[in-house]
Amino acid sequence: MKIITTTYFRDFARYFHFLEDGIVGEFSSDLSFFNVAIYPAAHHYFKSKNIESIYSQKCITSDSNYERLLNEYEGDIIELIGFNSKSFKLYGKNKDEQLKQQAIKYIAYFEPIFIKENFDILISSGDTRLLPSVIIFLAKKYNVKIIYFEQGPFDTTMLDLKGVNCNISFSPSFNRLTQSEKQELEKYRNNYQNNKVEKYWKTDEKNLSIRFNTYLTFLLMYPPKFLSKLLPVDLQIGLDFKSALREKIRGKIKKEFRSKDIIKSEQVSLDDDYIVLFLQVPVDAQFIDNSPNFDSFTEIVKLMSQSIPYGKKLFIREHPFYIGRYDSELYDIVNSNPNIKFANNCSLSDLIINSKLCVVNNSTVGIEALLLKKKVFTLGKSYYTHKGVTFDYNDKLPLDIQLENVIHDEIDSEMVDSFLFEFIFSYLCKGHFQDRYLTYPRKLFNLLERE
Structure with missing residues (x-):
């Protein structure tokens, strides 16, 4: 059995190394x-363990066949660069031509390898960024079975044959739960926050070589402006080095860098009658690819500010990695409305539990809110939306009317619990790829065994 994998960073490579050891232990066949390895941090990990690895930027070949390959794959290329293209445009940059060239170079390098190696299985980290998208495209073309890997909610893992995020294959049966199943779910509901496990980086010794490759990875993701044209465009996130470094420092001491207005607006009382909106990182597949109704969180906040149900307040929870970093217009909207406040410093679970309604685009907070028996209103697409357990945005109706109706509506709690039980105990895999002590997902064995 020949298996090809794609990995991003050191933690991904560590987990895939663990999976590969587990696969060897399960199967006696060759x-x-x-x-x-997409970034040098992952490549360095593999090499340090004497494991074969190809670093993505060694996969670049001459583009002498560029025009021929572009004509052959033109429609596919536009789709392959889609996520990276949208990411750059969020920062006001158009890198489509460079991304097309990079996509062609990847295809020119990897297609002969697919033909020669005749792979049986691809285990892919995600399905949106350019290099994994090219590998997935070739895997489909040459009938290679694809297993998609993604981190799941509640410190779990998702492995799926269909895709990630809203594209997963999970389809709940909505069978009525037995008494023992209800008790098992209730036990999980009461204890899931206490099941936190130690992460590997707390004990991981970072020698000079590891630190160098980590820094090099950061440099490739956020290159200085004078280097950006010389470095691989698909590895860049959008911010330049100076901006990214400033944001990294800002994140570590975020309280000192927040404006007085933002700090002032965080004085919230969970006794208030409120609905809560949860923001996400804008440059993320969940928002870029799975948010058909809105182009930015500023647009969402603006519409929400105009649609607050009568007698309610709107609390907004910023993503912990993006506090104070959204568009300035978003903060202007919040600070100009006395009925809107940020709620970044209180307990997440308390914020959810005391709310009248949780509004998300497609955040994993949505599934946690369902677990905590709260009504969830979704603005985008996710694995838990449009399945009868959430209230979902209808772009044909005014948002204020929808929110008002949802607050007074009831949801079938038995249906929600059936969905959660099946999702948590039958679909998700135990363990997270960043855990210090990793757990081999039995589901992977089952997926491989079908091969």
Whole structure:
């Protein structure tokens, strides 16, 4: 069995190394692994363990066949660069031509390898960024079975044959739960926050070589402006080095860098009659690819500010990695409305439990709110939306009317619990890829066994 993998960073490579050891232990047949490391941190990990790995930027070949390949794959190329293209445009940059060239170079390098190696399985980290998208495209073309890997909610893992995020194959049966199943779910509901496990980086010793490759990875993601044209465009996130470094420092001492207005607006009382909106990181597949109704969180906040149900306040929870970093217009909207406040410093679970309604685009907070028996209104697409357990945005109706109706509506709690039980105990895999002590997902064995 020949398996090709794609990994991003050191923690991904560590987990895939663990999976590969587990696969070798499960199967007696001949096995070979072809690891593609997107960033140097992942490549360095594999090499330090004497594991074969190809670093993505060594996969670049001459583009002498550029025009021929572009004509052959033109429609596919536009789709392959889609996520990266949208990411750059969020920062006012158009990198489509460079991304097309990079996509062609990847295809020119990897297509002969797919033909020669005749892979059986691809285990892919996600399905949106350019290099994984190219590998997935070729896997489909050459009938290679694809297993998609993604971190799940509640410190779990998702492995799926169909995709990630809203594209997963999970389809709940909504069978009525037995008494023992109800008790099992209730036990999980009461204890899931106490099941936190130690992460590997707390004990991981970072020598000079590891630190160098981590820094190099950061440099490739956020290159200085004078280097951006010389470095691989698909590895760049959008921010330049100076801006990214400033944001990194700002994140570590965020309280000192927040404006007085933002700090002032965070004085919230959970005794208030409120609905809560949860923001996400804008440059993320969940928002870029799975948010058909809105182009920015500023747009969402603006519409929400005009649609607050009568007698209610709107609390807004920023993503912890993006506090104080959204568009300035978003903060102007919040600070000009006395009925809107930020709620970043209180307990997440308390904020959810005391709310009248949780509004999300497609955040994992949505599934946690369902677990905590709260009504959830979704603005985008997720694995838990449009399945009868959430209230979902209708772009044909005014938002204020929808929110008002949802507050007074009831949801079938038995249906929600059936959905949650099946999702948590049958679909999700135990363990998270960043845990210090990793857990081998039995589901992977089952997926491989079908091969």
